[in-house]
Amino acid sequence: MKSLRSRISTWRIPEVGKEVPMYVQRAFRVKTFALLALQQGFCFTMMVLLRQVVWDGQPVKKSPAVEGLYYLLSFGDMVMIMQLWLIRSSFPYNYLMMSVMTCVTAVLWSLTESVFATLLHMELVFMTCIAMFIASLACCVLTREFFKRLSVHAVPIALFTGWLTASVGVVLVERLTPLEPSLKDWEPWLASALLALLLLLLMFEGRLALMRSQPDDFMGILIIMNGSMMSVVSVPFFVIIYGFLYMTREEDRDPNSVRATDEEEPQPYLDNVPHPLAVGEP
Numbered sequence: 001m002k003s004l005r006s007r008i009s010t011w012r013i014p015e016v017g018k019e020v021p022m023y024v025q026r027a028f029r030v031k032t033f034a035l036l037a038l039q040q041g042f043c044f045t046m047m048v049l050l051r052q053v054v055w056d057g058q059p060v061k062k063s064p065a066v067e068g069l070y071y072l073l074s075f076g077d078m079v080m081i082m083q084l085w086l087i088r089s090s091f092p093y094n095y096l097m098m099s100v101m102t103c104v105t106a107v108l109w110s111l112t113e114s115v116f117a118t119l120l121h122m123e124l125v126f127m128t129c130i131a132m133f134i135a136s137l138a139c140c141v142l143t144r145e146f147f148k149r150l151s152v153h154a155v156p157i158a159l160f161t162g163w164l165t166a167s168v169g170v171v172l173v174e175r176l177t178p179l180e181p182s183l184k185d186w187e188p189w190l191a192s193a194l195l196a197l198l199l200l201l202l203m204f205e206g207r208l209a210l211m212r213s214q215p216d217d218f219m220g221i222l223i224i225m226n227g228s229m230m231s232v233v234s235v236p237f238f239v240i241i242y243g244f245l246y247m248t249r250e251e252d253r254d255p256n257s258v259r260a261t262d263e264e265e266p267q268p269y270l271d272n273v274p275h276p277l278a279v280g281e282p
Contacts, residue, residue: 020211020212020213022143023143024213025143025154025211025213026139026140026143027213028210028213028214028215028217028218029136029139029143029154029155029158029210029213030136030139030140031218032136032210032218032221032222033132033133033135033136033139033158033162034132034133034136035218035222036128036132036221036222036225037129037130037132037133037136039098039102039222039226040125040126040128040129040132041129041133042102042106043102043105043106043109043125044106044122044125044126044129046102046103046106046107046110047106047109047110047122047125048122050106050107050110051110051113051122055110059113059114059117060111060113060114061114062114062115066111066114066115067115069111070108070111070112070114070115071234073104073107073108073111074108074230074233074234074237075237076104077101077104077105077108077230077233077237078230078234078237078240078241080097080100080101080104081101081223081226081227081230081241082241082244083097084097084098084101084219084223085220085223085244085245085248086248088216088219088220088223089216089219094219098219098222101226105226108233109121109122109125109233112233118184118187119184119187120187120190120191120194120232121232121233123170123187123188123191124191124194124195124229124232126166126170127166127167127170127191127192127195128166128195128198128225128229130162130165130166130169130170131159131162131163131165131166131195131199132162133162134158134161134162134165134166135158135159135161135162136158138154138157138158138161138162139154139155139158142154142157142158155203155210156203159199159202159203162199163192163195163196163199166192166195167188167192167195170188170191170192171188171189171192174187174188194232198225198228198229198231201224201228202221202224202225202228205224205228206220206221206224209221223245224245227241227242227245
C-alpha cells in the first residue's frame, strides 16, 4: 500500500517498472535545481532591496536588539525548515511554508552583515542561485540521447559546472568591477569554498532522491540545501536541523536490490504436506 505522502503528492509520475526512465529523471532534476535557483534568486533580491532601499545602502547598526533579533530569526528559520520537512508533500501548504521561510531567510541574512561585518552571506546566496540555474540547464542537456555516456554522471557534472561558473563569475566581477567598497578580496574565494562543501553535502544527502526521481522527494532536496546553508548562520542550529532530519527520515531502500516485503514465498497446502504414519498403520 502506498504511503500517505505518495497519495497526496500532486506531481505524480506513473511507475514504470524497477528502473526510472531517463525522461523522468531529467524532469525531476531540472525542476528541482530550477526551484532552488528561483528560491535563492528571490532571497538575494530581497536582501539587496532591504540593504539598498530600506537601510540606505548601509548595514544596520549593531546593537543588542539587532543581535537578539538575528538569533530569534535564526531560531524561527530553523523551526520552519523542520516544519517544511514534515509537510513537504502536502500541497499547497509546502509551497506556502517555503515562501514564508524564504522571506524570513532573506531578512535574517540581511542582518548578518551587521552582526559579523561581512558580505560573505550575500555572495554565497548569489553564487548558489547561479550554480543551481546552470545545474538545471546542464541536467537538461546531459540527459539527452546525444550525451548518453555522460547521463550516468549527469548530476555531479552539472553541479560542478554550476559551481565553477558561479565561482569564476563572482570572482571576476569582484576583481574587475568593485561594486561594493566594503567587499573584502578573500570573501569570494571563501564563498566559493563554502558552496563547494554545500554541493558535496547535497550530493551525499540527496543522492538516493536524485537517482529515484520520485515526486515525493522534490521538496526534500530543497530542504537539504537550505538546512545545509544554516551552517553559515549558526553551526548549532545546523546540527539540530540535521539531527531532526535523520530522526524523522524514513528508511530508504533500493528496489533493485531488496525484495519487496509483500512478495511472499508460495506456501504448500496442508493436504499436500506428508505426515508420519501412526504406529501400527500400514
